[in-house]
Each structure stands twice: as C-alpha cells, then as structure tokens.
Amino acid sequence: MQTLRSTQAFRAGAAPRPQIRSRNVRLVVVNGTVSTNDFKNGLTVEIDQQPYKVIEFLHVKPGKGAAFVRSKLKNFLTGGVVEKTFRAGEQVNTADVQKREGQFTYLEAEEYVFMDTETYEETRLKKDDWANFLKEGTTVELLFYNGKVISVDVPQFMDLKVVATSPNVKGNTVSGGSKPATTETGAVVSVPLFINEGETIKVDTRTGQYLSRVNN
Known part of the structure; x- marks a missing residue:
C-alpha cells in the first residue's frame, strides 16, 4: 500500500591528479513533464523555476479521499531539502538538465574538483551525498543547469577497499551476520x-548496500 525509497552516501580523500582515461558521451534530458505516479529517486524536477532532485517519495492511498504522493526534494542550487505533497497523477515539470562526462580529479580543502572530459575545464563543488563512495579518477556525469554544473552522478556500482573492520572470526560463513566496515x-x-x-x-552507491566481495 505504501512504498518508500531513499538514498545514502560519504567522503573521499586527496591524491595527485589522474590522467584522463575515457572519452566523452553526451546525454540531454529534454524539458517536459512527469507524472507523480512515475516519481523515482534521482529524478530531476523544476519547481518555482528551481531544479530539485527527488530523494524520497511515498505513495499514499487513504481510506477516504484521493490518493497523493509525499516527497522530499533536494534543491540543487541551495542544498536545502523540502517536503512537498502532490496529487497522484499530477504532472510536474522536469528540469532541463544536461549530463556530460567528467572525471573526479582531486580533493582540495573542502572542494571536490572535477574535469570536463570534453572541454578539460575544471569545476569545483562542495561535498554532497555523491561524495560518499567517490574515488579519485572515477568517471562521473556532470549535471548542467542553465550552463552551470550543479551536481554529479556517480556510477551505481563501485569497487571499494575495506580499510577498517573487526577481524573475521573462524567459523563465520556467507550466511552469517553482519558488521560495519569503513571503505577507502x-x-x-x-x-x-x-x-x-x-x-x-x-x-551500490544509490543505497549504500554491500553487494559482493570482489576477487582480486
């Protein structure tokens, strides 16, 4: 009757600038509308001429009255999160966001520096939830709104080294319990x-969940 989805993430360290290793691919999201019935995490919408990302949503069908959708939206420009309720099936404007390939090159102070692999221009962004699983040299998608980089999309799956966790106890198996582990x-x-x-x-960088052990 109700479905709830949300996103998670953390931080990265610093290192020398890596070499550009990949070619650019461009994807344009055309401005239009989307039904609130089709909301999904990461969807970009435009409200009051501001770009937002859907970070959480809940479809509600009350016993009486019309169905509606509760949502949490993050403003790309301010970083603020707002809660909004929409009618089920209501049409909402999508944000005219362009995506272009880039690469995370290094961390300087509190700023993450990315290189546009088409223009080789650098962009600096403050830490956000995309930084949780971001390694230097990672290929990302730069999100442009009105010609300005407002955020990045990291790959959905990342291979990360475990740098701290409690020791394995003899006899633990794949079907055992769980423990926290700090990644690189x-x-x-x-x-x-x-x-x-x-x-x-x-x-999985969208959920922050462990998927498997990677054989080196």
Missing part, C-alpha cells in the same frame, strides 16, 4: 562477518 572513501558499509581489512567489496 570513508563510507561505512554493513558487510558480512567474513569480510576482512584489505579486501575489496562491490557497493
């Missing part, structure tokens, strides 16, 4: 008991 980016992920420091794990 600083993100803390719940992992199976058999995972050890120094191992690499695959993580």
Whole structure:
C-alpha cells in the first residue's frame, strides 16, 4: 500500500591528479513533464523555476479521499531539502538538465574538483551525498543547469577497499551476520562477518548496500 525509497552516501580523500582515461558521451534530458505516479529517486524536477532532485517519495492511498504522493526534494542550487505533497497523477515539470562526462580529479580543502572530459575545464563543488563512495579518477556525469554544473552522478556500482573492520572470526560463513566496515572513501558499509581489512567489496552507491566481495 505504501512504498518508500531513499538514498545514502560519504567522503573521499586527496591524491595527485589522474590522467584522463575515457572519452566523452553526451546525454540531454529534454524539458517536459512527469507524472507523480512515475516519481523515482534521482529524478530531476523544476519547481518555482528551481531544479530539485527527488530523494524520497511515498505513495499514499487513504481510506477516504484521493490518493497523493509525499516527497522530499533536494534543491540543487541551495542544498536545502523540502517536503512537498502532490496529487497522484499530477504532472510536474522536469528540469532541463544536461549530463556530460567528467572525471573526479582531486580533493582540495573542502572542494571536490572535477574535469570536463570534453572541454578539460575544471569545476569545483562542495561535498554532497555523491561524495560518499567517490574515488579519485572515477568517471562521473556532470549535471548542467542553465550552463552551470550543479551536481554529479556517480556510477551505481563501485569497487571499494575495506580499510577498517573487526577481524573475521573462524567459523563465520556467507550466511552469517553482519558488521560495519569503513571503505577507502570513508563510507561505512554493513558487510558480512567474513569480510576482512584489505579486501575489496562491490557497493551500490544509490543505497549504500554491500553487494559482493570482489576477487582480486
């Protein structure tokens, strides 16, 4: 009767600038409308001429009255989060956002520096939820709104090294419990008991969940 989805994430360290390793691919999201019935996490919408990202939504069908959708939206420009309620099936404007390939090059103070692989221009952004699983050299999508980079999309799946976790206890199996593990980016992920420091794990960056151990 109700469905709730949300997103999570953490931080990255600093290192020398890496070489550009990949070619640019451009994707344009055309301005239009979307039904609130089709809301999904990460969807970009425009409200009061401001770009927002859907970070949480809930479809509600009350016993009496019309169905509606509760949502949490994050303003790309201010970083603020607002709660809005829409009628089920209501049409909402999508934000005219362009996506272009870029690369995370390094962290300087509190700013994350990205390079546009088409123009080789640098863009600096303050830390946001996309930073949780971001490693230097990672290829990302730069999000442009009115010609300005407002955010980035990181790959959905990342292989990360575990730098701190409690030791494995002999006899733990794949079907055992779980424990927290700190990854090389600083993100803390719940992992199976058999995972050890120094191992690499695959993580879903949209949910922050452990997926599997990566064989080196």
